Amino acid sequence: MAIWTRGLALSLITATALATACSGKADKPDKKMAPDQMGPNLSGPRKGVYLRASFDDDPSHFIGRFIGNEIAADDVDENRGLQTECTKFVTYKEVNSSGTFDEYYNSSTSVRGDLGIKNPAPTGPSGSGSFGHESGTSIRVQYDLEKKLVANVTDPAAFKSCCEASPDNCSDQFIGEFWYGKGTLFENTGQQTGGSATVTAPQGQGGLDVADGWAWRRSTEFQDVYFAFRVMDRVGADDCGWADKLPKSDEGQYFVGVSPPAPTEDIARTAAMRHARTQAVQYLGEFINSSTMNNSSVIQGYVESENVVTTAAEGMANFVKDDRYCAAEEQATPEGTKYVVKVLAFFPNEKKAAAGTATVDAIETQAKTDGKLTPDLKKQLDGIRKNFKAP
Numbered sequence: 001m002a003i004w005t006r007g008l009a010l011s012l013i014t015a016t017a018l019a020t021a022c023s024g025k026a027d028k029p030d031k032k033m034a035p036d037q038m039g040p041n042l043s044g045p046r047k048g049v050y051l052r053a054s055f056d057d058d059p060s061h062f063i064g065r066f067i068g069n070e071i072a073a074d075d076v077d078e079n080r081g082l083q084t085e086c087t088k089f090v091t092y093k094e095v096n097s098s099g100t101f102d103e104y105y106n107s108s109t110s111v112r113g114d115l116g117i118k119n120p121a122p123t124g125p126s127g128s129g130s131f132g133h134e135s136g137t138s139i140r141v142q143y144d145l146e147k148k149l150v151a152n153v154t155d156p157a158a159f160k161s162c163c164e165a166s167p168d169n170c171s172d173q174f175i176g177e178f179w180y181g182k183g184t185l186f187e188n189t190g191q192q193t194g195g196s197a198t199v200t201a202p203q204g205q206g207g208l209d210v211a212d213g214w215a216w217r218r219s220t221e222f223q224d225v226y227f228a229f230r231v232m233d234r235v236g237a238d239d240c241g242w243a244d245k246l247p248k249s250d251e252g253q254y255f256v257g258v259s260p261p262a263p264t265e266d267i268a269r270t271a272a273m274r275h276a277r278t279q280a281v282q283y284l285g286e287f288i289n290s291s292t293m294n295n296s297s298v299i300q301g302y303v304e305s306e307n308v309v310t311t312a313a314e315g316m317a318n319f320v321k322d323d324r325y326c327a328a329e330e331q332a333t334p335e336g337t338k339y340v341v342k343v344l345a346f347f348p349n350e351k352k353a354a355a356g357t358a359t360v361d362a363i364e365t366q367a368k369t370d371g372k373l374t375p376d377l378k379k380q381l382d383g384i385r386k387n388f389k390a391p
Helices: 008-021 085-089 109-114 156-165 265-290 296-303 306-318 349-369 375-389
Strands: 049-056 090-096 100-105 139-153 173-191 199-204 207-211 214-233 252-258 321-325 329-333 336-340 342-348
Touching (some): 049 100, 049 173, 085 090, 139 214, 252 265, 265 306, 265 321, 265 336, 296 306, 296 349, 349 375
Antiparallel strands (some): 049 214, 090 139, 100 139, 173 214, 329 336
16 A cells, blocks of 8 residues: 655644544534535445435344345345344444445345336446446435444454354344435436536436436435445454555555544544545645656645645545444543544545545645745646546
């Protein structure tokens, strides 16, 4: 993994960002960099995420239920989960989350029918490859994520022993998360015949939303409900081995965010994600710095600037996704119990252009504020934007 670092300067930047997170301030930045209008995320760490059979406000009784190995991907929904004697070792926690997303989710054939969606997502956008999901019944979802119920194995050794005691106790996967928020489901209505691959037409009165070369019609809207769940691998689900050896993906870059000791788990999770987002900014900074010529020292200074990195990290909320968390580590201190959290976060390749452009925008804004935005610097920043957008 290539993570761009510049010594003490970036260490101070990261420390400042984490300190802000641990102050208790909500992870809602005052300044948000609007991403370029994009189509759905076609890949990334959404594998194993399914639309629910029933949207409601309390799915906690499904946490820890096992999905049988014989159940086909087209048949997975939370009602197929089986509770066994080993389910008792899986508890859950409610955690805050955030972000606005436009993605494809898996759904069982029966769920799709119950939702009245006749046409799922096509094989690929404008003739490209498959979406990389487990089934051919993907549904496009635009949503704002607000919180999650996340599985927590209280005694990993006992859980493992229980599963090994009998082959009927556990399958390879169990229901490990539920996602809460508001959004819209879309039904595919056919391929676009011309124009931009991603535009928005007026809704209603036959209006369609066009993305990835396909036309979509609003099908179902939902608000303040748990609308999706995630199936997790039982083996290795809680050993956090990824914290020491990052997974690799051709679809993007993983980062591990680590919080400083915090007074609550929620604050620690916020700090861990802020740390991961800061690393993503540094990762983009490597490309930005390598693209500089005449103003290399000036741009490098701004990439390392505390204001730029902090602002850009906040703007990463819609680009860098939390994939999974380690169980919080408790530390006894004179001020009371503190919590340290590690998060595995994912930055999809599809978002690199938008996130990189937004980071360059932050550099330009800061340079303008400082009175240092010369015509030569402006020209070079425009060139870096084009490099990010180039296919």
